[in-house]
Amino acid sequence: MNTHHYDYDLIIIGGGLVGMALAQALRGSGVSVLLLEARGLPEKTEDSRPLALSHGSRVILERLGVWKALPEVTPITTIHISNRGGFGRTVLKAAEIGVPALGYVLNHHDVFRSMHEAIKSCGVDYLVGAQVTRLETGVGTGQIEFLHNGIPKNATARLLVLADGGRLTAQIEGITQHVQDYEQWAVVARVKSEYFPDNALAGSGKPAMTKGRSPARSASMPGSTGTKSKRVHDRYGVAYERFTQDGPVALLPSGEYFALVWTVSSSAAQEILSLDDMAFLARLHEHFGDRLGKFVEAGKRSGFPIALKYATPVTACRVALIGNAAQTLHPVAGQGFNLGLRDAWELADEIIVSPAEIGNSAMLVRYGLRRRVDSGVGRIFTDSLVRLFSNDDLMLASMRGVGLSALDCLPPAKRFVARRMMFGARG
Numbered sequence: 559m560n561t562h563h564y565d566y567d568l569i570i571i572g573g574g575l576v577g578m579a580l581a582q583a584l585r586g587s588g589v590s591v592l593l594l595e596a597r598g599l600p601e602k603t604e605d606s607r608p609l610a611l612s613h614g615s616r617v618i619l620e621r622l623g624v625w626k627a628l629p630e631v632t633p634i635t636t637i638h639i640s641n642r643g644g645f646g647r648t649v650l651k652a653a654e655i656g657v658p659a660l661g662y663v664l665n666h667h668d669v670f671r672s673m674h675e676a677i678k679s680c681g682v683d684y685l686v687g688a689q690v691t692r693l694e695t696g697v698g699t700g701q702i703e704f705l706h707n708g709i710p711k712n713a714t715a716r717l718l719v720l721a722d723g724g725r726l727t728a729q730i731e732g733i734t735q736h737v738q739d740y741e742q743w744a745v746v747a748r749v750k751s752e753y754f755p756d757n758a759l760a761g762s763g764k765p766a767m768t769k770g771r772s773p774a775r776s777a778s779m780p781g782s783t784g785t786k787s788k789r790v791h792d793r794y795g796v797a798y799e800r801f802t803q804d805g806p807v808a809l810l811p812s813g814e815y816f817a818l819v820w821t822v823s824s825s826a827a828q829e830i831l832s833l834d835d836m837a838f839l840a841r842l843h844e845h846f847g848d849r850l851g852k853f854v855e856a857g858k859r860s861g862f863p864i865a866l867k868y869a870t871p872v873t874a875c876r877v878a879l880i881g882n883a884a885q886t887l888h889p890v891a892g893q894g895f896n897l898g899l900r901d902a903w904e905l906a907d908e909i910i911v912s913p914a915e916i917g918n919s920a921m922l923v924r925y926g927l928r929r930r931v932d933s934g935v936g937r938i939f940t941d942s943l944v945r946l947f948s949n950d951d952l953m954l955a956s957m958r959g960v961g962l963s964a965l966d967c968l969p970p971a972k973r974f975v976a977r978r979m980m981f982g983a984r985g
């Protein structure tokens with residue numbers, strides 16, 4: 559007979575970034591929380607993907623007490639969006655919008671480790687190596703079965719929160735998961751371009767990628783005179799989003815490097831991942847064009863298959879979905895974690911405001927309504943970008959060019975787009 563049984567207000571299934579964010583947001587609330595993560599030693603996980611976070615996400619991470627512990631953060635001061643092989647481009651600048659940064663580039667594993675450390679002291683029961691195998695819900699409670707280091711256990715709670723990336727959604731009655739494979743992969747790596755050489759930052763006495771260093775400060779660094787250095791300063795903090803007929807390529811500023819997110823077709827992914835460094839850099843240069851000169855250095859490469867997945871609705875009896883379990887998006891617009899953080903934050907808010915209602919249908923309806931517009935707009939915006947910009951239809955190509963040029967000439971429209979990128983659908 560199974561003697562391991564636990565009872566909580568809330569069980570969070572999945573200790574990825576979003577599940578941990580929810581647990582953190584509930585610290586000190588008096589709500590009892592069990593957080594279960596399937597991976598055995600999650601802190602050892604190396605995840606090379608970069609994360610572009612909005613200003614709104616920074617505010618949430620500060621409130622969660624995680625932001626300060628992040629070792630490497632690069633502010634995005636400019637976003638340069640262009641269309642390879644066509645006219646039209648637009649440039650969004652933080653100064654024009656009146657904010658210090660349009661967003662920030664971080665490393666997924668740095669955020670993960672900071673949260674993992676914070677979670678250990680936030681009063682949550684946090685089990686790693688704990689894989690949920692089955693869940694069931696009734697009117698008053700949800701029940702789960704899980705294997706913790708191979709030992710079967712079960713637990714009950716007033717609310718089960720799925721933060722598992724969508725792996726268990728099929729077990730929940732009343733929720734449909736929509737999946738659309740883009741037949742694309744994202745290849746990620748750190749690369750360096752010839753216009754951003756090491757020696758441009760020489761004399762700073764610290765690693766180039768230091769949290770919060772402003773572009774203005776880098777402009778006054780020793781070694782920053784002359785034509786080449788001027789080009790470096792022009793590029794510090796600039797994110798490049800370039801649309802090509804095979805899909806978008808993003809180069810996000812990451813200290814003196816760029817964090818590359820290169821969308822390639824599924825059929826080309828393995829070949830590109832297995833190229834040697836020189837061939838990879840040459841291929842990237844050929845694909846991206848000459849805007850940043852040649853690429854001269856590449857770090858470890860990883861590949862992620864890309865699909866659009868989303869659940870409707872995001873709640874069921876005694877169940878709420880957050881993060882990738884609610885919506886998994888193409889990384890082109892860097893929206894996934896930003897949205898997931900807002901899911902976690904707003905669900906925590908509902909729980910804290912009315913703890914007596916945890917998991918009841920009124921609370922779940924409110925959570926679903928609060929997330930509907932933000933999630934829907936993020937999904938439609940991201941999916942439209944992929945469809946509009948990842949094809950070679952001539953008509954669409956000229957519409958793209960006109961759209962980008964028009965946006966560039968309309969400051970109010972630029973501010974509108976930038977605010978949505980920084981704070982979500984409600985701006």
Ligand SMILES: Cc1cc2nc3c(=O)[nH]c(=O)nc-3n(C[C@H](O)[C@H](O)[C@H](O)COP(=O)(O)OP(=O)(O)OC[C@H]3O[C@@H](n4cnc5c(N)ncnc54)[C@H](O)[C@@H]3O)c2cc1C
Pocket residue numbers: 571572573574575576577594595596597607608609610611688689690691721722723725726744746819862880881882883889891892893894895896897898
């Ligand atoms: C290449 C790439 C670039 C990206 N760039 C950006 C960006 O710039 N900005 C941005 O906002 N977003 C970005 N994203 C999206 C972002 O990475 C995700 O949205 C975010 O990491 C989702 O976190 P999550 O916790 O919801 O899900 P996941 O990371 O999928 O975590 C789910 C967790 O649940 C655990 N789990 C699964 N099943 C079980 C089970 N049965 N029992 C217990 N635990 C379980 C898993 O082990 C995992 O730890 C990018 C994604 C990719 C692929």
